[in-house]
Amino acid sequence: MAKPTTLPSQALDHAADQAQSHLPTELPPLFASEPGFHFPPTTLPSQALDHAADQAQSHLPTELPPLPTLPNQAIDHMSPTGASHLPDWLLVV
Numbered sequence: 001m002a003k004p005t006t007l008p009s010q011a012l013d014h015a016a017d018q019a020q021s022h023l024p025t026e027l028p029p030l031f032a033s034e035p036g037f038h039f040p041p042t043t044l045p046s047q048a049l050d051h052a053a054d055q056a057q058s059h060l061p062t063e064l065p066p067l068p069t070l071p072n073q074a075i076d077h078m079s080p081t082g083a084s085h086l087p088d089w090l091l092v093v
Contacts, residue, residue, distance in 0.1 A: 006025065006026060006027060007027065011023070022051070042063055043062070043063060043064060044064065048060070067090070069090055070090055070091060075091070
């Protein structure tokens, strides 16, 4: 199954009116060949920085914590089909 490239209609339908103009029309690729691309993200998106209140700017993190990974025991209990669909960043390296 191909990765989605746009937001699902439910996301658009249920977003607040104020958020409508800020919703992306295209989703970024999960894996890209451009240098410097990193998934999962390690920093906040520019929209989070641009739209944060002035009082919050000094409290925003410069780096995001790493996402959790699945322990090998969890993967061992999955079907091979299910395990083959896990993204690389979720696996223990």
